[in-house]
Amino acid sequence: MISDINRVRQFNRATAVEIGALEESFLSRGRPLGSARVLNAIGHGMQNVADIRKTLKLDTGLLSRLLRGLEGEGLIETHPHPADKRGRIAVLTSAGQTEFALYEDLSDQRATQILARHKNAQRLLDAMDILALAFAKDSIEIIEADPTSDASVYCMTSYAQEVSQRMKLEFDLAKSGAPDLDAGMKRPKGVFFLAMLETRPLGCVGIKGDGSSTGEVKRLWTLPAARGLGLAKNLMAAAEGAALELGMTHLRLDTNRAALPEAAAMYQKAGWTEIDRFNDNPYPDMFFEKQISL
Amino acid sequence: MISDINRVRQFNRATAVEIGALEESFLSRGRPLGSARVLNAIGHGMQNVADIRKTLKLDTGLLSRLLRGLEGEGLIETHPHPADKRGRIAVLTSAGQTEFALYEDLSDQRATQILARHKNAQRLLDAMDILALAFAKDSIEIIEADPTSDASVYCMTSYAQEVSQRMKLEFDLAKSGAPDLDAGMKRPKGVFFLAMLETRPLGCVGIKGDGSSTGEVKRLWTLPAARGLGLAKNLMAAAEGAALELGMTHLRLDTNRAALPEAAAMYQKAGWTEIDRFNDNPYPDMFFEKQISL
DNA sequence: TCATTTAGCTGACTTTAGTCAGGTAAATTT
DNA sequence: AAATTTACCTGACTAAAGTCAGCTAAATGA
Numbered sequence: 001m002i003s004d005i006n007r008v009r010q011f012n013r014a015t016a017v018e019i020g021a022l023e024e025s026f027l028s029r030g031r032p033l034g035s036a037r038v039l040n041a042i043g044h045g046m047q048n049v050a051d052i053r054k055t056l057k058l059d060t061g062l063l064s065r066l067l068r069g070l071e072g073e074g075l076i077e078t079h080p081h082p083a084d085k086r087g088r089i090a091v092l093t094s095a096g097q098t099e100f101a102l103y104e105d106l107s108d109q110r111a112t113q114i115l116a117r118h119k120n121a122q123r124l125l126d127a128m129d130i131l132a133l134a135f136a137k138d139s140i141e142i143i144e145a146d147p148t149s150d151a152s153v154y155c156m157t158s159y160a161q162e163v164s165q166r167m168k169l170e171f172d173l174a175k176s177g178a179p180d181l182d183a184g185m186k187r188p189k190g191v192f193f194l195a196m197l198e199t200r201p202l203g204c205v206g207i208k209g210d211g212s213s214t215g216e217v218k219r220l221w222t223l224p225a226a227r228g229l230g231l232a233k234n235l236m237a238a239a240e241g242a243a244l245e246l247g248m249t250h251l252r253l254d255t256n257r258a259a260l261p262e263a264a265a266m267y268q269k270a271g272w273t274e275i276d277r278f279n280d281n282p283y284p285d286m287f288f289e290k291q292i293s294l
Numbered sequence: 295m296i297s298d299i300n301r302v303r304q305f306n307r308a309t310a311v312e313i314g315a316l317e318e319s320f321l322s323r324g325r326p327l328g329s330a331r332v333l334n335a336i337g338h339g340m341q342n343v344a345d346i347r348k349t350l351k352l353d354t355g356l357l358s359r360l361l362r363g364l365e366g367e368g369l370i371e372t373h374p375h376p377a378d379k380r381g382r383i384a385v386l387t388s389a390g391q392t393e394f395a396l397y398e399d400l401s402d403q404r405a406t407q408i409l410a411r412h413k414n415a416q417r418l419l420d421a422m423d424i425l426a427l428a429f430a431k432d433s434i435e436i437i438e439a440d441p442t443s444d445a446s447v448y449c450m451t452s453y454a455q456e457v458s459q460r461m462k463l464e465f466d467l468a469k470s471g472a473p474d475l476d477a478g479m480k481r482p483k484g485v486f487f488l489a490m491l492e493t494r495p496l497g498c499v500g501i502k503g504d505g506s507s508t509g510e511v512k513r514l515w516t517l518p519a520a521r522g523l524g525l526a527k528n529l530m531a532a533a534e535g536a537a538l539e540l541g542m543t544h545l546r547l548d549t550n551r552a553a554l555p556e557a558a559a560m561y562q563k564a565g566w567t568e569i570d571r572f573n574d575n576p577y578p579d580m581f582f583e584k585q586i587s588l
Numbered sequence: 589t590c591a592t593t594t595a596g597c598t599g600a601c602t603t604t605a606g607t608c609a610g611g612t613a614a615a616t617t618t
Numbered sequence: 619a620a621a622t623t624t625a626c627c628t629g630a631c632t633a634a635a636g637t638c639a640g641c642t643a644a645a646t647g648a
Contacts, residue, residue, distance in 0.1 A: 001444070001445070001448040001494070001495060002493075002494045004405075004409060004415065004419055005402050005405040005406060005409075006405075006494075007419050007422055007423060007426075008405035008408055008409060008419070008422060009401055009402075009405050010422075010426045010430075010491070010492075010494070011422035011423070011425060011426040012312070012313060012316060012401075012404075012405070013426075013430075014425065014426040014427075014429040014430045015309050015313060015425065015426070015429065016313050016316075017429065018306070018429060019306065019309065019310050019313050022306060022310075032633080032634055032635085033634085033635095034634070034635065049595080049596075050594095050595070050596090053595095053596095058635095058636090059635095059636065059637065059638090060595075060596060060597080061596090061597075061598075061599090061636085061637075061638080062635070062636060062637085063596090064596060064597055064598080065597090065598090068597090080644095081595095084594090084595085084644075084645070085595095085643080085644055085645085086594060086595045086596070086643065086644045086645065087594090087595055087596080087644095088595080088596070107303055107306075108299050108303075110306075111298075111299045111300075111302035111303050111306070112299060114302055115298060115299075115302060118428050119522065120522040121298070123424060123522065124424065124425065124428055125298055125301050125302070126421075127420075127421035127422075127424040127425050128301055128302060128304075128305035128421075128425065129301060129304075129305070130417060130418065130421040131305060131308065131309065131418065131421050131422065131425070132301075132304045132305040132307075132308040132309070133308075134412050134418055135308040135309065135311065135312060136304075136307075136308045150295070151295065154295040197304070198304075199296075200295070200296045200300075200304070201295060228413065228414040228417065326603080326604055326605085327604085327605095328604070328605065343625080343626075344624095344625070344626090347625095347626095352605095352606090353605095353606065353607065353608090354625075354626060354627080355606085355607075355608080355626090355627075355628075355629095356605070356606060356607085357626090358626065358627055358628080359627090359628090362627090374614095375625095378614075378615070378624090378625085379613080379614055379615085379625095380613070380614045380615065380624060380625040380626070381614095381624090381625055381626080382625080382626070
């Protein structure tokens with residue numbers, strides 16, 4: 001009845017209105033949009049003038065003048081880049097921070113209004129996540145992290161909740177040997193990775209080691225809204241690389257075919273071979289191994 | 295880990311890039327965005343100059359000049375409005391239609407590219423629908439329609455598919471007396487309504503009558519992505535109003551508590567009372583009635 | 589070391605967007 | 619019938635955005 005293309009276009013039209021309203025609200029601070037955009041880029045931590053020019057797609061002359069304007073307003077300061085004195089970095093003054101905070105307020109207000117206008121906000125938020133993460137997938141980074149950091153704990157807690165729900169029983173991280181595990185996923189024994197979009201954690205994986213040549217993959221998880229973007233693959237690639245670097249030659253893992261049917265298929269495709277049970281943990285019913293060095 | 299507000303803002307940032315890219319692609323036709331927007335508004339059937347001014351939020355002077363420009367390019371013609379000669383209407387010339395088609399191509403290309411960039415396009419499209427329909431909910435109209443029109447058939451087929459799936463059996467529209475039903479849902483016996491966003495059908499309801507004072511509500515359905523917007527309520531309101539107008543005093547309906555649990559709750563809240571079985575159709579297991587005139 | 593490249597600044601533009609005070613003709617109100 | 623309102627146009631602006639050539643200073647490369 002309606003083509004896929006027209007569904008996309010209907011979405012574009014509908015969201016263009018929302019985006020336009022946000023930009024218009026920025027005008028209410030009495031500063032042209034160009035200056036406001038630059039101020040916000042700096043406020044969001046974009047110090048390098050060349051980076052600002054690139055992301056905002058501005059001419060050197062135009063950006064130069066906008067920076068001069070913001071400097072004249074006392075909102076920013078620019079300094080030569082310490083490493084390369086041809087380049088410049090821009091930072092907010094305290095007046096600039098105050099002004100930036102007001103733009104942040106405007107953005108927050110718009111977001112709050114959107115949520116308030118619709119009941120069933122949770123459904124909207126889930127849809128927004130799916131799109132935001134898909135659109136921004138090239139900006140998602142795999143970073144190494146401490147398994148006890150807030151972001152790591154968030155991911156592992158989410159993992160436990162999801163496994164509990166899928167297996168319809170209580171999966172208790174503590175019972176699953178969390179403190180021991182945390183230690184085993186820290187260098188030099190093991191390693192832990194997160195998938196991040198800016199400051200938002202979207203997935204994790206850990207390699208637990210005990211000093212031997214065999215490591216164990218634990219806590220591979222991605223946020224439901226971020227699935228299908230290849231994050232699990234990227235997390236595993238990072239983990240395998242780090243495992244090699246730590247001197248491991250083999251990795252193994254356990255999983256449950258009922259609770260995580262996608263997982264088993266993925267492991268098989270990624271070169272893992274099914275092996276016999278290697279622990280007496282009651283949850284898993286499938287066991288895999290992979291040789292990571294020749 | 296991430297607040298609702300920041301989820302909305304992350305979505306805004308991600309989609310702003312997409313929207314920006316679309317607008318930029320419009321510039322590739324060598325015409326300023328202002329003119330392009332006016333041309334597209336006219337191409338999409340917005341004839342009335344006052345309407346264009348209102349939807350694009352343009353000053354009278356500015357729009358006047360943009361129209362003069364497009365006229366000068368030979369893309370549009372303007373004529374006094376036949377009903378009110380102060381007003382004007384704008385229509386595309388054949389050159390204008392060609393040019394408009396090129397803009398349409400650009401929009402289609404952008405949409406295609408978005409879909410091509412992501413595997414799992416169906417998941418994206420579903421998310422887009424949820425947001426587009428929520429954002430545009432004030433533009434959704436309830437219109438009376440012929441039950442044999444394409445849009446009506448689309449809705450009723452979707453209804454049948456969904457009921458089949460929910461009840462895990464074959465729900466056959468033909469077996470469910472479709473030809474008879476169609477006749478009964480046409481004036482003067484009965485009536486049929488659609489919920490539409492522009493040309494896209496989002497839901498339907500029919501009142502089947504036989505000339506007596508009691509009508510039957512049939513085929514109440516809304517597109518899954520459009521649920522939670524109150525369309526069922528609006529459709530029912532329109533249907534009840536029309537039933538009254540047709541001289542009916544009572545409406546009744548049947549439903550299935552397993553397949554459509556939301557439905558039963560909605561009817562009760564909308565003033566319907568459960569009654570005894572009034573037909574021998576095997577699917578339904580709940581029956582409701584409502585008095586619509588005093 | 590000297591030519592070349594890179595990053596950014598400045599001056600001198602043009603184009604696009606937006607505003608505002610008149611004006612005309614048609615429609616509406618009084 | 620006169621006064622008022624409405625819809626649009628025109629001229630005369632201003633402001634914002636964008637372009638481009640030429641410049642300096644720092645870094646890089648032959």
